[in-house]
Amino acid sequence: MPAEIDVAIIGAGVIGLAIAREIAHGKKEVFVFERNRTFGLETSSRNSEVIHAGIYYPDDSLKAKLCVEGMNLLYRLCDKNNIPHKKSGKIIVAADENENSWLKQLYEQGKRNGVNDLVLLSRTEVKKLEPNVEARAGLLSPSSGILDSHSLLRLLYAQASEKGAEFVFGTEVIGIERAGTRYKVEIKDRDGISAFVAHTVVNCAGLNSDRIAQLVGIDIARAGYSLHYCKGEYFSLDSKYRNLVSRLIYPAPEQAGHGIHWRQTLDGRVLLGPSAHYVDAIDYVVDETHKQDFCNSVRRFLPFIELEDLAPESAGIRPKLQGPSDSFRDFIITHEENAGLPGLINLIGIESPGLTAALAIATYVDRMMS
Ligand SMILES: Cc1cc2nc3c(=O)[nH]c(=O)nc-3n(C[C@H](O)[C@H](O)[C@H](O)COP(=O)(O)OP(=O)(O)OC[C@H]3O[C@@H](n4cnc5c(N)ncnc54)[C@H](O)[C@@H]3O)c2cc1C
Numbered sequence: 001m002p003a004e005i006d007v008a009i010i011g012a013g014v015i016g017l018a019i020a021r022e023i024a025h026g027k028k029e030v031f032v033f034e035r036n037r038t039f040g041l042e043t044s045s046r047n048s049e050v051i052h053a054g055i056y057y058p059d060d061s062l063k064a065k066l067c068v069e070g071m072n073l074l075y076r077l078c079d080k081n082n083i084p085h086k087k088s089g090k091i092i093v094a095a096d097e098n099e100n101s102w103l104k105q106l107y108e109q110g111k112r113n114g115v116n117d118l119v120l121l122s123r124t125e126v127k128k129l130e131p132n133v134e135a136r137a138g139l140l141s142p143s144s145g146i147l148d149s150h151s152l153l154r155l156l157y158a159q160a161s162e163k164g165a166e167f168v169f170g171t172e173v174i175g176i177e178r179a180g181t182r183y184k185v186e187i188k189d190r191d192g193i194s195a196f197v198a199h200t201v202v203n204c205a206g207l208n209s210d211r212i213a214q215l216v217g218i219d220i221a222r223a224g225y226s227l228h229y230c231k232g233e234y235f236s237l238d239s240k241y242r243n244l245v246s247r248l249i250y251p252a253p254e255q256a257g258h259g260i261h262w263r264q265t266l267d268g269r270v271l272l273g274p275s276a277h278y279v280d281a282i283d284y285v286v287d288e289t290h291k292q293d294f295c296n297s298v299r300r301f302l303p304f305i306e307l308e309d310l311a312p313e314s315a316g317i318r319p320k321l322q323g324p325s326d327s328f329r330d331f332i333i334t335h336e337e338n339a340g341l342p343g344l345i346n347l348i349g350i351e352s353p354g355l356t357a358a359l360a361i362a363t364y365v366d367r368m369m370s
Contacts, residue, residue: 001168001196005029007369008185008198009165010173010212012039014149014358015204015350017156022362023369024165031198032165033187035172040153043206044355046284046316048234048263048274051075051085051145052353055092055110055118056253062331062364064113067353070360071143074152077359083151084266090144090248091126093135095300099252103139106253110141117142132244133301144248148266149355156358176201176216178341183216200343200369207282207319209348216344218336225332225348230318232257232274233286235294238309241270249301257318258352260297271313272298278324279317286312321349333361335368345369 007023009016012034024030036042051074054067078085094100103120110118121129121138129140161167168187175186179197186195203212210227214220242264251259257276264270272294295307321329332348345365354361 001031001194002029004182004197005031006198007031007200007202008033008173008183008196009202009204011204011206011209012036012157012167012169013042013044013204013206014040014153014156014355015044015206015347015361016202017153017160018358018362019202019204019365020160020165021156021163022366024160024163026164028164030165032160032167033171033173034167034169037170039157039167039169040150043316043319044153045149046314047149047352047355048261049146049149049265049355050090050248050263051087051147052356053090053110053115053118053141053144054113054353055106055115055139055141056258057113057330058109058328059112061328062333063353063357066331066357066360066364068114070353070357073359074147074356075145077155078147078152081155083147083155085145085147086266087143087145088247089140089142090250091121091130091133091135092139092141092250092252093126093133093301094137094252096136100137102252103137107139115141115143130245130247130249132304133249134303135301146248146263146266173205173212173215176212178216181343183343200345202345202347202365204347204350206350207317209319209346209350213346213348216336216341218339218341218346223339224321225346226321227349228320228323229279229282230257230276230320230351231279231315232276232318233290233315234271234273234313235286235291235310236313237270237272237305239269241305241309242268245302251297251300260294262298262302272310273313274316276318282317284315284317286315288312318351319349320351331357331361333364333368
């Protein structure tokens with residue numbers, strides 16, 4: 001590890017990998033520091049693997065813009081590199097009149113965001129597409145889909161490495177200090193503590209990204225950078241439900257998430273989730289007592305699901321800027337020049353649709369750095 005490098009990226013989730021792949025080239029020394037033994041072991045491998053179209057997010061938000069852009073880039077990358085994926089389409093379903101008016105709002109929002117293929121469906125049209133789904137109405141998003149996120153992570157890692165990015169695993173960034181026009185970065189690995197100097201630091205530390213910003217001396221409460229953890233659990237369904245539904249089926253969105261949806265994975269398993277509840281600490285245990293809630297939720301559009309057919313599957317934690325009673329918060333992707341920290345780029349609150357948007361986020365950060 002040289003004493004001085006050009007760029008230090010903190011975190012090897014999908015965002016750090018995509019940025020490393022985008023910015024690494026022969027002349028630039030790019031190092032990615034990851035506290036775990038390898039890449040992609042946190043939120044990037046604990047999500048729904050849905051390629052979102054960009055429907056839900058407010059006008060001109062980064063989430064809307066980068067999701068729409070990212071989706072197109074992602075499909076192209078998947079096609080070109082044989083990443084398993086499927087443009088299955090998705091239907092957001094309304095169970096009552098109130099939710100029906102939600103669908104119309106979502107349709108308009110999606111159109112404003114540049115999602116031009118949305119179709120409002122009547123009850124009969126939903127039935128025609130998905131005979132097993134009960135709904136008063138639906139909103140079809142033909143371009144939504146699913147992918148194998150593990151294959152994507154492996155590809156981004158391989159391409160970033162080929163372009164010259166160096167990965168330093170099992171190494172935690174524990175201190176960052178402005179040193180003249182550069183940053184002194186302190187790291188801890190199994191050999192102890194050491195330090196190096198970087199011209200640019202890119203913070204993509206996921207659930208820990210607010211604390212990384214704090215290390216550099218940013219008052220995160222004042223800056224609005226403090227993260228809340230919001231857990232999402234998944235339950236699997238018995239294999240007898242395979243192939244009963246061919247698209248992703250989502251309910252009307254909730255305050256903290258997109259709602260518990262139905263998804264058949266690329267290997268044929270049927271999964272329900274994620275739920276959304278705020279937690280104080282990170283753990284990935286699925287609470288079996290939530291089974292009934294999952295069942296009630298999915299029975300609104302698939303009334304034949306039986307409680308005993310659900311089994312706990314997995315969980316992920318959203319790094320949310322939005323607290324339990326807050327309104328929408330956008331991704332923070334910012335060059336901290338105005339805070340007197342040129343060369344520091346913070347990415348905070350990269351929750352959904354971060355997986356979909358990753359490639360677009362990478363080009364956005366690249367432009368920010370040049
Ligand atoms: C339940 C759930 C469902 C989701 N579903 C979808 C979906 O269907 N579609 C979609 O587009 N998005 C989805 N998302 C969002 C998506 O998963 C995230 O936006 C994305 O994975 C964020 O990637 P990341 O690289 O920022 O974070 P991470 O994958 O968490 O990576 C951050 C990395 O930083 C490392 N790190 C932290 N601190 C340090 C340190 N001090 N030193 C060194 N390394 C450090 C961590 O170890 C970690 O590996 C979902 C998220 C959740 C939780």
